[in-house]
Amino acid sequence: MKSPLLSLPGAVPAEGVDEGVAAHYGDLFREQRALADGVGFVDLSHRGVVTVTGDDRLAWLHLLLTQHVTDLPAGQATEALILSANGHIEHALYLVDDGTTVWMHTEPDTQEALVAYLESMKFFYRVEVADRTADFAVVELPAGSITEAPEGAVVRETPYGRDLFLPRADLESYAEKAGPPAGLLAHEALRVEQHRPRLGFETDHRTIPHELGWIGTAVHLQKGCYRGQETVARVQNLGKPPRRLVFLHLDGSEVVLPPHGTELRLADEDPGGRKIGFITTSVRHHELGPIALALVKRNVPVDAPLMADSTAAAQEVVVEP
Numbered sequence: 001m002k003s004p005l006l007s008l009p010g011a012v013p014a015e016g017v018d019e020g021v022a023a024h025y026g027d028l029f030r031e032q033r034a035l036a037d038g039v040g041f042v043d044l045s046h047r048g049v050v051t052v053t054g055d056d057r058l059a060w061l062h063l064l065l066t067q068h069v070t071d072l073p074a075g076q077a078t079e080a081l082i083l084s085a086n087g088h089i090e091h092a093l094y095l096v097d098d099g100t101t102v103w104m105h106t107e108p109d110t111q112e113a114l115v116a117y118l119e120s121m122k123f124f125y126r127v128e129v130a131d132r133t134a135d136f137a138v139v140e141l142p143a144g145s146i147t148e149a150p151e152g153a154v155v156r157e158t159p160y161g162r163d164l165f166l167p168r169a170d171l172e173s174y175a176e177k178a179g180p181p182a183g184l185l186a187h188e189a190l191r192v193e194q195h196r197p198r199l200g201f202e203t204d205h206r207t208i209p210h211e212l213g214w215i216g217t218a219v220h221l222q223k224g225c226y227r228g229q230e231t232v233a234r235v236q237n238l239g240k241p242p243r244r245l246v247f248l249h250l251d252g253s254e255v256v257l258p259p260h261g262t263e264l265r266l267a268d269e270d271p272g273g274r275k276i277g278f279i280t281t282s283v284r285h286h287e288l289g290p291i292a293l294a295l296v297k298r299n300v301p302v303d304a305p306l307m308a309d310s311t312a313a314a315q316e317v318v319v320e321p
Helices: 028-036 057-064 111-120 168-177 184-193 229-238
Strands: 022-024 041-043 048-053 078-083 089-097 101-106 128-131 136-142 154-158 161-167 243-250 263-266 277-285 289-297 306-308 311-317
Touching: 022 184, 028 136, 028 184, 028 277, 041 168, 041 184, 048 057, 048 111, 048 136, 057 101, 078 229, 089 111, 089 154, 101 154, 101 161, 111 128, 136 168, 161 168, 184 277, 184 289, 243 277, 243 306, 289 306, 289 311
Parallel strands: none
Antiparallel strands: 041 136, 048 101, 048 128, 078 089, 089 101, 136 161, 154 161, 243 289, 243 311, 263 277, 263 306, 277 289, 306 311
């Protein structure tokens, strides 16, 4: 779904999964600095929007999600995962309940699969699930922003900013009032700086929540049964995850950033040495320079210098080994 904000001056379209919104509006670092200062907004209208209504919505979702939501107060943001039977991450949901409806946004083009799964689990519960992506768009205001949300808009407030669920027809008129736009590249640079994982970037077909630090933020350890809980409990109580998320400072002399999937090896091994992980997201930050998130094997020493092809990388711990 192509955003009308791509017609704004300087807009350069994003590619890949983020196609449909702007990668940037002509000045990546200026856009980053503005967001860091609490100024402007990010067009996230390519993300999926799903709602759940009905008297049983919170009790029903509680049975399906990794998060404790039975008593979720109206207006309080949370995030949750849906796992496979083996505990692998299938969906990441960013939720808020407005008192009558649970609103959630998801990764682009995942909403149809999410709705299909939720519909298959309704049984006798008094709930209605709807894909609202065609009608509502997500806009993010950065932390510290004093820009007001439109009256009646659903707001999901987090330490990183406010997600607004706006009628898609109002997107252009709101953008005129919300300050300078910032593209996805600026948004992603701050996400990497904040060590926040993203489905499809920091995850693959076998990722479990412990590897990414989603325990506590998206996974509640003292709630009842849900699909994949056995894996979560077993790793929590009896072992360690096979991989861990790390933050990398990349060699700033390199012209090209190592893309998603670039293999990592220990710097003191031969170029053909064993693979110990891979780059998940790499970005250029306005203060830190080139940085990245990566998944590495749990037993990689935390102070070991790494190589991403020809790019040197120094680690910072995100998930403890």
